[in-house]
Amino acid sequence: MKKLVVGNLKMNLDLDQIASYLEIINEEVHSPHVVICPTSIYIPYFLSHDYRVGIQNTFLADEGAYTGEISPKQADSMGIAYTILGHSERRMYLKETDDFINKKIIAALKNYMRVIVCVGETLEERKMLKTDRVIKREITNALRGLTKEQLDNVVIAYEPIWAIGTNQTPTNKDIEDMINYIKLLVESYFNYPNIKVLYGGSVNEKNITELNKIKNLDGYLVGGASTNPEKFLKIIEVALS
Ligand code: 13P
Numbered sequence: 738m739k740k741l742v743v744g745n746l747k748m749n750l751d752l753d754q755i756a757s758y759l760e761i762i763n764e765e766v767h768s769p770h771v772v773i774c775p776t777s778i779y780i781p782y783f784l785s786h787d788y789r790v791g792i793q794n795t796f797l798a799d800e801g802a803y804t805g806e807i808s809p810k811q812a813d814s815m816g817i818a819y820t821i822l823g824h825s826e827r828r829m830y831l832k833e834t835d836d837f838i839n840k841k842i843i844a845a846l847k848n849y850m851r852v853i854v855c856v857g858e859t860l861e862e863r864k865m866l867k868t869d870r871v872i873k874r875e876i877t878n879a880l881r882g883l884t885k886e887q888l889d890n891v892v893i894a895y896e897p898i899w900a901i902g903t904n905q906t907p908t909n910k911d912i913e914d915m916i917n918y919i920k921l922l923v924e925s926y927f928n929y930p931n932i933k934v935l936y937g938g939s940v941n942e943k944n945i946t947e948l949n950k951i952k953n954l955d956g957y958l959v960g961g962a963s964t965n966p967e968k969f970l971k972i973i974e975v976a977l978s
Pocket of ligand 1: 745900901903937938939940959
């Protein structure tokens with residue numbers, strides 16, 4: 738089974754940088770296994786180059802007076818395949834709660850989008866041995882009320898918060914154990930075996946070969962390294978080999 742590689746460009750790159758990014762990456766990546774999530778205003782450039790495109794957030798309503806938000810209905814109508822929900826940066830800076838995330842997940846699925854649901858523990862939670870509890874809370878709340886058909890369109894991204902942008906990663910064994918835990922959790926709580934699980938947090942062109950030895954892993958959610966087209970291409974090459 739080929740892995741899925743998702744690039745989350747976050748709030749990076751200006752228009753000139755996007756133009757050169759597209760030039761470099763254009764020849765190489767038109768795989769159904771690669772999804773690029775640029776800052777929303779640049780999405781049309783990526784769509785016009787025939788990439789699989791994701792959006793970094795969608796709102797819980799389909800339309801209405803919600804200044805600054807983008808609805809899953811609007812995103813779907815543009816041909817945007819994926820939405821990232823529950824990212825730790827939005828939980829942290831925008832105070833998104835489990836309940837709010839659950840509502841946004843349901844709205845996105847109703848609009849035929851695929852959803853990448855991010856979960857992960859802080860360093861403090863890890864030190865207090867609360868990792869499993871935090872992941873269980875985030876996942877059971879995020880997926881509450883979803884049908885099996887809806888779960889077909891959900892991918893979980895395990896992103897330990899302390900590994901994001903820090904050049905630190907858990908050991909392969911720790912990641913493998915967590916992937917197993919998440920798969921078992923979704924099976925026992927939602928009667929859904931084999932949910933797809935990605936790893937995210939300081940994935941780069943140097944550690945991808947080692948990370949790619951992890952069994953059970955269904956792909957990667959790449960932040961910083963995906964903003965550099967050469968590095969991102971290297972990650973894709975190894976992950977999809
Ligand atoms: P980094 O790859 O920069 O650590 O970011 C990971 C991430 O948050 C992807 O969503």
